[in-house]
Amino acid sequence: MSVKESVLRRFPALGSRDFAIFWVGQFISLIGTWMQSTTQPYLAYRISGQPLDLGLIGAAATLPTFLLALPGGVLVERLDKRQTVIALQVVMMLQALAMAALTLSGHIQIWHIVALSFLLGIANAIEITARQAMLIELVGKDRLPNAIALQATIFNAARVLGPMVAAPFLVFVAENGEGWAFLANGISYLFVVIGLLFVNTPFKTTRPVKRDSSAFEEFLEGQRYILARPVVGMLILMSSIIGFIGFPLVQQIPVLAKDMLAQVGDTQATQGARNSLLFTFQGIGALSAALTLAAFNPRRKGWLLALGQMAFSVSLIALSFNRLVPLAAVLILFLGWGTVTMLATTNTLIQLEVPDALRGRVFSTYLWGLQGVAPFGSLAIGWMSQHWGLPNALLVCGLSCLLFIASVHFYHPEIRQRVT
Numbered sequence: 283m284s285v286k287e288s289v290l291r292r293f294p295a296l297g298s299r300d301f302a303i304f305w306v307g308q309f310i311s312l313i314g315t316w317m318q319s320t321t322q323p324y325l326a327y328r329i330s331g332q333p334l335d336l337g338l339i340g341a342a343a344t345l346p347t348f349l350l351a352l353p354g355g356v357l358v359e360r361l362d363k364r365q366t367v368i369a370l371q372v373v374m375m376l377q378a379l380a381m382a383a384l385t386l387s388g389h390i391q392i393w394h395i396v397a398l399s400f401l402l403g404i405a406n407a408i409e410i411t412a413r414q415a416m417l418i419e420l421v422g423k424d425r426l427p428n429a430i431a432l433q434a435t436i437f438n439a440a441r442v443l444g445p446m447v448a449a450p451f452l453v454f455v456a457e458n459g460e461g462w463a464f465l466a467n468g469i470s471y472l473f474v475v476i477g478l479l480f481v482n483t484p485f486k487t488t489r490p491v492k493r494d495s496s497a498f499e500e501f502l503e504g505q506r507y508i509l510a511r512p513v514v515g516m517l518i519l520m521s522s523i524i525g526f527i528g529f530p531l532v533q534q535i536p537v538l539a540k541d542m543l544a545q546v547g548d549t550q551a552t553q554g555a556r557n558s559l560l561f562t563f564q565g566i567g568a569l570s571a572a573l574t575l576a577a578f579n580p581r582r583k584g585w586l587l588a589l590g591q592m593a594f595s596v597s598l599i600a601l602s603f604n605r606l607v608p609l610a611a612v613l614i615l616f617l618g619w620g621t622v623t624m625l626a627t628t629n630t631l632i633q634l635e636v637p638d639a640l641r642g643r644v645f646s647t648y649l650w651g652l653q654g655v656a657p658f659g660s661l662a663i664g665w666m667s668q669h670w671g672l673p674n675a676l677l678v679c680g681l682s683c684l685l686f687i688a689s690v691h692f693y694h695p696e697i698r699q700r701v702t
Contacts, residue, residue: 292577295429300481301420307477309436311371314470316444318378320561321452321460324554325385326395327536333672335392337664340533341657342396346403348654354408355504355646356497363416368478370409375471377402378464385461407653411646414629418638419483427630431576434626438572441565441618445558452554487638504643507636514635514644516694517628522651523686524594526659527679529621529652531598533660535560535614537672543607556607563611567618575626583627584698590623591687598680602673625652 290297296305323336358366377398384390421429447466451459508515539557540548571590580586597617604610628648636644666675691698 307474310473312440314467340660344656350407351650359642378468382464434572438568445561449558564618567615571622593620595684602676
């Protein structure tokens with residue numbers, strides 16, 4: 283068996299020329315995205331020194347999902363998904379270039395970051411659903427689980443590479459180094475946009491248009507489907523709770539790096555390096571989870587989901603007691619592993635359960651549950667971190683996640699029994 287045949291046997295989605303082109307272009311773009319994701323909260327905390335501002339920025343980035351994700355699912359099913367992704371990727375590129383211009387000119391302020399985060403959130407609210415719904419059009423249903431896992435792989439490989447590439451800007455550029463990272467992100471979007479211009483969607487199916495149904499009636503059809511299938515509904519509910527009290531804590535990594543892990547003789551450069559280190563280790567854990575899912579595609583995904591959720595929750599609890607940089611890096615690694623394991627597994631379970639005609643509407647509901655509640659979680663966690671201290675916020679949220687997840691699995695053991 284040749285090397286190519288061996289690779290395609292292990293990663294069948296790469297046998298699709300169209301998916302491979304999109305996959306490579308998106309990988310380059312995602313490295314730039316994670317450069318900006320690493321440097322933006324660091325810049326904001328450097329400007330204001332207020333954890334609540336980090337929560338405000340996180341809320342601005344995710345509030346559009348709360349407002350737009352549900353109607354966006356209906357909209358995406360009425361549009362060409364590839365063209366929709368291209369248009370919204372261009373909007374994201376312009377947002378990054380605006381951040382770069384303001385930062386490099388020295389005029390950047392917190393309200394600029396909030397406003398531009400809100401703009402990026404608007405694009406993300408529709409683009410994520412369109413992109414996920416587009417995958418099956420590129421590879422077909424048989425190769426969809428591998429395509430989802432490969433998407434998670436590059437997303438999390440970029441989580442490792444993005445902070446590593448961003449670190450020199452924070453460490454060696456004396457002023458406004460973040461701006462160069464934003465500029466690199468803006469340029470990186472060209473790779474995915476140009477790649478998509480050469481991509482076809484060979485597995486695209488035309489959904490029959492119901493001339494006598496309104497967009498609201500189509501939305502209700504998707505909700506009735508979710509309510510009629512307890513497994514899908516509980517997967518979305520678990521994602522919603524963790525999206526509210528768990529995931530927004532990642533926005534507080536700059537506080538963890540600068541305050542909780544403070545060392546004698548710290549400088550701005552060492553704080554920036556520590557910030558990038560934590561983001562990098564989070565990415566390493568996430569990448570290891572994604573590679574495992576892509577290469578081996580474990581069948582007992584229900585148990586894998588529960589394991590990922592437990593790793594995430596326990597890591598938050600342990601971080602609340604820790605003040606050592608090496609141990610924090612290890613715990614952040616497990617946090618990243620748990621995050622990707624539960625997100626990729628939930629994504630796969632939902633997509634395989636849902637018929638093509640309802641895919642956009644059901645996935646947009648999942649996205650709304652996962653990210654739509656995040657603005658309120660971001661504000662709540664930002665407030666807790668500022669008034670109670672980050673250690674207490676980590677402890678309360680970690681325990682809440684653990685107790686809720688344990689309760690769901692106790693009363694709905696059928697979730698753990700899901701296999702693919």
